Amino acid sequence: MSASSPLLAELIDALRCLPGVGGKSAQRMAIQLLERDRGGGRRLASALEQAMERIGNCSRCRNFSEDEVCAVCANATRDPHILCVVESPSDLAAIEQATGYRGQYFVLLGRLSPLDGTGPEELGLHALAARLEEGEISEMIIATNPTVEGEATAHYLGRLASAAGIRATRLAHGVPLGGELEYVDRSTLAHAFGGRQAVE
């Protein structure tokens, strides 16, 4: 098949850069677009081209944005005194969709991980520190993942906040609603146990 068309071979190969897409799925996608949905394919090509060309990072929060300052940071109705720090744009999207949070964000685009070559500089912590120094933020919500590297990042962020005299809080991680202790995995249970609260 690919021998018949070098362009098709190139398309199949290019599609494999998508997460979770191997040779078989890439071939199926390419053929589907050529056979049944050339309009959709053209739209995809143009959206990809535009996005790769024009999307950069917001100068305030580092989230993806085609403007210097993204729509969330530019929104004057959001609380300017609370800052939520997340690892990735998808974490930000999850919080926006699931909670009523109306404060500011900072996106690390990673987590502290020396063996992956990610240190404070790569996470933009100079920019974050500068933002804390502006004096407008009074609380920093640390929403990094409950992994070893996410916890290490949270600790480092906590030190940054306390050096700037800002209150830092950490997301609670616990037993999922509707879950039973017996079936909760041990690390979740250990987290929930460590973060227990007084019964009111």
Add this chain to the structure above:
Amino acid sequence: MLLVQQQPAYVLHARAYRETSLLLECLTRDHGRLGVVARGVRGPRSRLRRADLEPFQSLALDYSQRGELATLRGVEPIGALNRLRGDGLLSGLYVNELVVRLCARQDAQPGLFDAYAEILSRLDAGAAPAWPLRRFERDLLQALGYAMQLRYDAQDGEALDPQAFYRYQPDGGPERCGPQTPQAVRGEDLLALADDRCPDDDGLRRLRVLMRDVLRFHLGGTELRAWRMLRPGPPPALR
């Protein structure tokens, strides 16, 4: 094909590998540092749980091996969940980077596994990290065959004078110098490290600089990433 069962091990680092797998850098008790592929662990129906493969947890691994990389067959956490916290957690990431950067794969070093387990339990117990880290660095170098010379002057073979100052040559040992020499340590600092006695704060500071110099030498002059997040005091981003 080699089959290994119930091998005591720690995960030092995990990264995405192929479509749904993880490539784990592990420290095993009997086979040293080992690259282990955990197949399908990032997929939704995985039998193995990602959370069981976090660093610092004592594990028993079942794996098969053909060629350089092993394939994970089973994993069982041993003992309570290891929960390093705070500076102990950052120190743990530093220890993992050090082990990966200094130890070649599949080169068993007797003593290293025990030294590693020991530093984790010290960090887990909430000890201030500086002294446990210096002891681990000393033990790691010894396990790798680069044991430090901490008792005698490298130039004249005389026993170290606790009150005198020395400049430590990474490939030789201590040489007597003046107190103003950059990175000079006192004889008593080196003797404390040799005798496993915790020195005072000034001594600990001097040993920290010295060990960094020695490690940098064994790393071929390169820096560790973790050094940038381990500076004492307020984080460098604010200075």
